[in-house]
Amino acid sequence: MRDWxxxxxxxxxxGAACAGELVRRGLRVLVLDRAAFPRVKPCGGxxxxxxxxxLGLREADYPHGWLWIDRFHFHWRGLRLAVPSPQxxxxxxxxxxxxxxxxxxxxxxxxVRQVTREGGRYVVDGRFRAxxxxxxxxxxxxxxxxxxxxxxxxxxxxxxxALEAEFxxxxxxxxxxxxxxxxxxxxxxxxxxxxxxxxxxGVGALAEPLRRAQxxxxxxxxxxxxxLRRLGWLGDRVPEPDGHTYYLVDRPRAARRxxxxxxxxxxxxxxxxxxxxxxxxxxxxxxAAGAIADGGDYRLDDLPRTSWPALLRGLLRRRWWx
Ligand SMILES: Cc1cc2nc3c(=O)[nH]c(=O)nc-3n(C[C@H](O)[C@H](O)[C@H](O)COP(=O)(O)OP(=O)(O)OC[C@H]3O[C@@H](n4cnc5c(N)ncnc54)[C@H](O)[C@@H]3O)c2cc1C
Numbered sequence: 001m002r003d004w005x006x007x008x009x010x011x012x013x014x015g016a017a018c019a020g021e022l023v024r025r026g027l028r029v030l031v032l033d034r035a036a037f038p039r040v041k042p043c044g045g046x047x048x049x050x051x052x053x054x055l056g057l058r059e060a061d062y063p064h065g066w067l068w069i070d071r072f073h074f075h076w077r078g079l080r081l082a083v084p085s086p087q088x089x090x091x092x093x094x095x096x097x098x099x100x101x102x103x104x105x106x107x108x109x110x111x112v113r114q115v116t117r118e119g120g121r122y123v124v125d126g127r128f129r130a131x132x133x134x135x136x137x138x139x140x141x142x143x144x145x146x147x148x149x150x151x152x153x154x155x156x157x158x159x160x161x162a163l164e165a166e167f168x169x170x171x172x173x174x175x176x177x178x179x180x181x182x183x184x185x186x187x188x189x190x191x192x193x194x195x196x197x198x199x200x201x202g203v204g205a206l207a208e209p210l211r212r213a214q215x216x217x218x219x220x221x222x223x224x225x226x227x228l229r230r231l232g233w234l235g236d237r238v239p240e241p242d243g244h245t246y247y248l249v250d251r252p253r254a255a256r257r258x259x260x261x262x263x264x265x266x267x268x269x270x271x272x273x274x275x276x277x278x279x280x281x282x283x284x285x286x287x288a289a290g291a292i293a294d295g296g297d298y299r300l301d302d303l304p305r306t307s308w309p310a311l312l313r314g315l316l317r318r319r320w321w322x
Contacts, residue, residue, distance in 0.1 A: 004030040007130040011100045014264025014281030015136030020103035021289035034111035037097040042164045042244040047088045049321040051279035064094035065195025075179040086319045115146045132259040141266035158248040163221045163241040164202030189224040256298045261288040274307040
């Protein structure tokens with residue numbers, strides 16, 4: 001059995017941000033992920049300027065597609081509100097690998113099944129051991145399952161279910177479009193352009209009202225694709241979508257127990273309105289690293305619960321992070 005100072009379970013933005021900061025502070029860090037990177041993660045890939053700034057990541061240093069979005073268009077019942085919104089559109093398949101490699105942490109591909117506490121240390125599947133374990137494994141994070149399920153149960157009413165595809169297709173423009181509450185859908189459809197001739201299309205909604213209405217995301221995925229075809233924004237070739245579920249932010253919950261921490265989706269931190277979780281994953285990852293390295297508090301209760309403040313700030317300050 002090998003020993004590290006910290007084991008991070010999950011190499012998405014939350015895990016990579018945490019690992020990178022820990023390595024920078026001189027700790028020995030192992031990241032475990034069930035996937036080999038690059039890996040596909042269903043996600044619109046809209047990154048706020050705050051998130052890029054927290055990572056110290058600038059466009060000039062990023063070797064992949066980085067597209068500045070000009071505006072968000074919010075559609076509702078035939079009405080349209082266009083809001084200048086300088087967010088960055090990346091592809092998660094590229095972004096996550098980049099962040100993980102940039103972290104400088106040791107990486108082992110391993111699907112974590114069991115995390116136990118033995119003699120004050122955390123042991124993962126009888127193979128890896130550390131003083132501290134960080135759960136960054138998303139919705140079904142095994143660290144959440146082992147140490148937090150009783151204290152931080154998932155709020156079923158805040159579960160989001162989504163279908164999404166990202167594929168080669170020349171974007172029409174540098175704007176994102178969101179259609180809210182189409183045919184009673186308790187969420188929205190989206191169209192997000194990417195650099196390098198790709199687009200991201202998807203539908204996401206609260207799972208419980210959808211179930212109650214005996215409706216399903218699949219029907220809305222088909223409606224969304226038809227709508228975009230009618231607009232002439234998509235051709236015939238649209239791949240099958242990937243599905244995913246995750247949780248919106250609830251009231252502040254325990255995200256630390258002894259030497260075990262939760263970050264990102266494992267802690268359920270995506271914003272209530274747009275379901276954005278990348279920024280919260282990065283921010284919580286950095287905070288967990290700071291608390292581990294300095295022995296300080298780990299607090300998440302002041303993280304933004306909605307995306308509107310960041311949208312408004314972006315509107316006022318335009319592109320402030322380059
Ligand atoms: C369809 C969709 C669209 C979205 N669009 C946006 C958007 O545009 N902007 C935004 O800010 N947010 C968006 N989100 C939310 C965002 O994707 C998540 O909040 C974000 O990815 C959370 O990052 P994370 O690092 O916590 O988890 P993840 O990115 O999910 O990473 C978790 C990692 O843990 C690994 N893992 C899981 N289980 C195990 C295990 N047992 N053992 C080892 N490894 C494991 C996984 O392989 C994965 O690599 C979207 C989500 C969805 C589903």
